[in-house]
Amino acid sequence: MSVYTEKRQSLWLDAWRRLRKNKAAVVGLIILVMLVIVAIFADVIAPFDFTTQNLNAVLQKPNSTHWFGTDNFGRDIFSRVVYGSRISLRIGFIAVGIALIVGGSMGAIAGYFGGWFDTIVMRLVDIMLAVPTILLAISIVSVLGPGITNLMIAVGVSNVPTYARVVRASVLSIKETQYIEAARAMGSRDFTIIFKHVIPNTLAPVIVQSTIGVAGAILSAAGLGFIGLGIQPPNPEWGSMLNAGRHFIRDHPHLTTYPGLAIMVTILSLNLLGDGLRDVLDPKLQD
Amino acid sequence: MIKYILRRILLVIPVMLGVSFLVFTMIHFTPGDPVITILGETASQESIDQLREELGLNDPFLVQYFNYVRNIVVDQDMGRSYVTNRPVANEIIAKFPNTLRLALLGVLVSVSIGVPLGILSAVKQYTWIDNVAMFFALIGVSMPIFWQGILLILLFSVVLGVLPSSGFNTVQQMILPALTLGTGSAAIVARMTRSSMLEVYRQDYIRTARSKGLREFMVVTRHALRNTLIPVVTIIGLQFGFLLGGAIVTETIFSIPGVGRLMVDAIRQRDMLVVQGGVLFIAFTFSIVNLGVDVLYGFIDPKIRAQYK
Numbered sequence: 001m002s003v004y005t006e007k008r009q010s011l012w013l014d015a016w017r018r019l020r021k022n023k024a025a026v027v028g029l030i031i032l033v034m035l036v037i038v039a040i041f042a043d044v045i046a047p048f049d050f051t052t053q054n055l056n057a058v059l060q061k062p063n064s065t066h067w068f069g070t071d072n073f074g075r076d077i078f079s080r081v082v083y084g085s086r087i088s089l090r091i092g093f094i095a096v097g098i099a100l101i102v103g104g105s106m107g108a109i110a111g112y113f114g115g116w117f118d119t120i121v122m123r124l125v126d127i128m129l130a131v132p133t134i135l136l137a138i139s140i141v142s143v144l145g146p147g148i149t150n151l152m153i154a155v156g157v158s159n160v161p162t163y164a165r166v167v168r169a170s171v172l173s174i175k176e177t178q179y180i181e182a183a184r185a186m187g188s189r190d191f192t193i194i195f196k197h198v199i200p201n202t203l204a205p206v207i208v209q210s211t212i213g214v215a216g217a218i219l220s221a222a223g224l225g226f227i228g229l230g231i232q233p234p235n236p237e238w239g240s241m242l243n244a245g246r247h248f249i250r251d252h253p254h255l256t257t258y259p260g261l262a263i264m265v266t267i268l269s270l271n272l273l274g275d276g277l278r279d280v281l282d283p284k285l286q287d
Numbered sequence: 288m289i290k291y292i293l294r295r296i297l298l299v300i301p302v303m304l305g306v307s308f309l310v311f312t313m314i315h316f317t318p319g320d321p322v323i324t325i326l327g328e329t330a331s332q333e334s335i336d337q338l339r340e341e342l343g344l345n346d347p348f349l350v351q352y353f354n355y356v357r358n359i360v361v362d363q364d365m366g367r368s369y370v371t372n373r374p375v376a377n378e379i380i381a382k383f384p385n386t387l388r389l390a391l392l393g394v395l396v397s398v399s400i401g402v403p404l405g406i407l408s409a410v411k412q413y414t415w416i417d418n419v420a421m422f423f424a425l426i427g428v429s430m431p432i433f434w435q436g437i438l439l440i441l442l443f444s445v446v447l448g449v450l451p452s453s454g455f456n457t458v459q460q461m462i463l464p465a466l467t468l469g470t471g472s473a474a475i476v477a478r479m480t481r482s483s484m485l486e487v488y489r490q491d492y493i494r495t496a497r498s499k500g501l502r503e504f505m506v507v508t509r510h511a512l513r514n515t516l517i518p519v520v521t522i523i524g525l526q527f528g529f530l531l532g533g534a535i536v537t538e539t540i541f542s543i544p545g546v547g548r549l550m551v552d553a554i555r556q557r558d559m560l561v562v563q564g565g566v567l568f569i570a571f572t573f574s575i576v577n578l579g580v581d582v583l584y585g586f587i588d589p590k591i592r593a594q595y596k
Contacts, residue, residue, distance in 0.1 A: 127305035130577075131570045132532035139310065139566050142554040143317045219431055226433045227539045227551050239433070246437050246540070250445050260434035268429040 015204075015280045025276020031269035039086040046079035050236045059252050068258040071241075072248060077255065080236035081262050087237050088266065091152050092218040096210050098156025099217075103163030104199075104206065110164070111171030112194055121168075125161040133158045137220050141229050151230055155220045159213060166209045170202035204281035211277055215270035222263055238263050288585055288592055295581045299574050304356070306570045311352050314563045324369045324557055365564040370556050375564040379546055383568065385455055386534050386545035389464055393530040393537075396469025397476050398523060404473070405480025405519075410507060412485065420477065427474025432533050436467035436540040453542040464541045468533050472526045479522040483515045490514075516587050524580030528573045 019025050038045055054074035062069045068077035110121035128136065140154035174180060175198065183193050224230035225239025233240060238259040245255030322338050323330070339345055343354055358364040365375035408420040443463060444452035454460040487493065488511060496510045497503075535547030542548075546565050553561035585592055 123301070123305065126302050127309055130302050130306050130574050131310075131566060132528040132573060134532035134535065135566060135569055138535070138550070138554070139313060139562065142559070142562050143313050145318075215429075222431055223433060223536050226431075227536060229551065229554060239431075242431075242434060242437065249437060249441055253441055253445075256434065256437050260431070260437065263431050263434065264426075264429050267431070268425065271425060271429055 018280045019276055022276040022279060024272045025280075028269045028272025028274075028276065031265060032273060035085055035089065035266055035269065038082055039089045042083045042086050046076075046082040048076035048079040050075065050080045050083040051234045052076070059248065059255075061252075062254055069252075069254040071245065071255055075234075077241075077258055080241060081238070081258050084236040084238045084241065084259065084262060085266070087148065087231060087235060088218050088221065088263070091148065091155065091221040092214040094152045095155035095159065095217040095221070096213045098152065099159035099163045099213065100206065100210060102157070103160035103165075104167045106160070107164035107167030107169075108171050108194055108199060108202070111168035112175055112190070112198060118168075121164060125164050128158075128161040133216070134220055134223055137224060138227075138229060141224060146229060146232050148231055148235070151221055151224060154224075155217045158220070159217065162213070163206070163209065166205055167202055170205050171198055174198050174201050208274060208278045208281055211270055211274035215267045215274070218263070218266060218270075291585050291592075292582050295578050299578055302574060303567075303571060306574075307356055307359075307567055308352065310563055310566050310570075311355060314559045315348060315351070317559055319557055319559075321369055321559065325372075359567075365567075366560045368553075368558055368561050370553075370558045370561075375560050378549060378561060379564055379568050382544055382546045382549050385543055386531070386538070386547060386569075387572070388461075389455070389468060389534045389537060389543065389545060390527060390530045392461060392465035393468035393472060393533070394523065394527060396465050397472035397526060397530070400470070400473035401476025402480050402519065404477040406484055406507065406512070406515075408477065408481040409484035409488065410503075417481075421481070424474040424477045427471050428478070430471060432467055432471050433536050433540055435470060436463070436537060439463050439467055440540070455541065455543040455545075460541075464537050464543060467540065468530055468537045471533070472530060475526060476519065476522060480515060480519050483518045484511060487511045487514045513587075517584065520580055520583055520587065524577055527576045531569050531573055 019029075052075060054070065056074065057066070057070050058072055058074040060066055060070040060074075066076050066078065068081060071077055071080070106121050110118040131139070136158035137154045140157055141150060144150035144154060180193060180197055183197050188196075221230055222237070222239030222242070225237045225241075226243045228240070228243060231237035231240055233244070241259040242256050242263075245252075245259065248255050322335050322342070322344065326334060326338060343351055346354070355366070358366070359376075363376055365379070367373065368375055368378060371378070404420050404424065408417045408424075411417050440452040440463065443450040450463050451457075451460050452463065455464065493506060493510055496506045501509075534545060535551065537543070538545040538547040539551060546569060550562055550565040553559070553565065
């Protein structure tokens with residue numbers, strides 16, 4: 001047992017050591033940590049409330065009071081972008097959490113037991129993958145209605161097939177290994193084997209997929225917000241802010257510049273980190 | 288080869304039945320009564336009951352589903368829009384050419400930028416060309432298409448005034464939507480082409496080709512590129528699904544009357560038969576494209592051909 005623990009620790013420590021050498025991944029990680037801090041301390045960082053309207057200061061260009069300017073209701077764009085980080089990151093992480101729990105469990109059980117359950121799960125995955133992800137999310141939102149919780153569910157469910165596939169593929173390769181055979185020979189129950197031995201060993205591809213998946217989930221949610229089916233005003237979701245601002249693009253492009261930049265920087269940080277994690281954790285690329 | 292193609296065609300049928308069942312079930316259990324949507328809140332109980340009977344809404348769920356599929360397969364009938372009372376199939380078919388044209392133009396932009404950029408990056412690995420190309424690819428992957436669309440409008444329509452910001456009839460009107468939709472995808476294709484090409488570059492037959500004294504251009508075009516194609520074609524096929532999805536957003540930005548906009552408007556008006564038809568139609572198109580990609584594999588990869596001889 002101690003040998004197993006030591007080896008597992010060294011794998012992750014080794015991965016961390018190599019991740020630190022990857023400059024792009026470190027930059028991604030730093031930006032992401034900063035964004036998380038901004039989201040957590042939005043109340044402290046934002047100089048104004050995100051709903052406060054000032055009709056004497058509508059459509060102001062960036063200035064010393066309003067760093068990113070104001071929108072057509074006189075609301076401070078900087079404060080709205082700061083609060084928006086809270087919404088976007090929350091949707092991204094929770095949607096991926098939903099996809100991971102539902103899809104991951106389905107994939108793990110299907111891959112481990114095989115048989116009819118595997119057939120059903122994989123056909124369901126094929127069916128869901130036949131509908132483009134954003135379209136599936138749109139369909140689910142159209143059924144559930146708008147709102148932050150429904151959006152998380154819609155984006156999460158539309159990503160379930162991806163995680164089911166990743167985890168299943170991983171489980172299929174792991175279940176043939178000798179340590180699983182050894183656990184079975186020692187009389188461990190299937191439940192114990194799956195949760196104690198199989199799932200921890202599928203973590204590497206799942207972590208990589210999840211990092212890039214959070215980026216995809218944030219983009220999907222922003223896309224839905226942009227076409228008016230996501231978070232509803234006055235909530236400061238970046239996609240819906242872009243949608244509202246595009247009507248003023250001719251004379252006031254700053255309304256769209258900052259929410260757009262915020263989305264891009266967030267996605268960029270997650271992609272940089274995801275690429276770095278893939279290099280570090282994917283055994284095929286390690287040599 | 289024919290056996291392979293037939294097998295792939297047969298696989299589309301259960302997937303499409305599955306998609307139709309999934310979408311029909313979702314829409315069926317959506318809160319709200321379609322009869323009220325059609326007749327309005329003030330309709331009499333008698334007319335509500337009559338229309339419900341006419342639409343078959345009193346039938347059991349599975350009977351309704353079976354009738355829906357039968358009507359599509361036999362009569363190409365997807366029902367009538369709750370709002371306009373026009374046949375859903377006609378509405379979709381009228382708008383579909385725009386969506387398809389947009390997605391195909393997106394693929395064109397994606398391939399014509401992504402593949403050369405990926406090859407160049409791989410051939411010049413670790414040089415400044417590779418670094419610059421991959422930096423832009425990373426930016427392209429990270430940039431949401433709706434923001435990119437807005438920036439393109441700002442630059443080409445507002446500042447330079449050389450391209451229109453809406454419509455989809457003339458070539459000029461198609462440039463910005465195609466660029467908007469295709470650039471992000473081009474970045475993904477470039478990254479995929481690069482990594483695929485680098486993998487091929489490590490193979491012995493490339494070393495052999497070089498040691499025969501072939502020029503680098505010939506090594507790339509005759510030996511490396513062909514073997515790079517399989518994963519690249521896969522990713523282009525997958526990207527088509529992404530582009531069909533992205534077309535919904537792009538249609539919104541540039542006011543293009545396509546299936547995407549039709550669906551978004553239908554969702555707002557709770558016109559669920561149109562939503563249902565739109566999802567099915569796009570899923571069907573995506574499945575056909577994937578089928579085409581699989582058939583293409585057969586032509587590109589002799590190993591697949593050999594399996595079905």
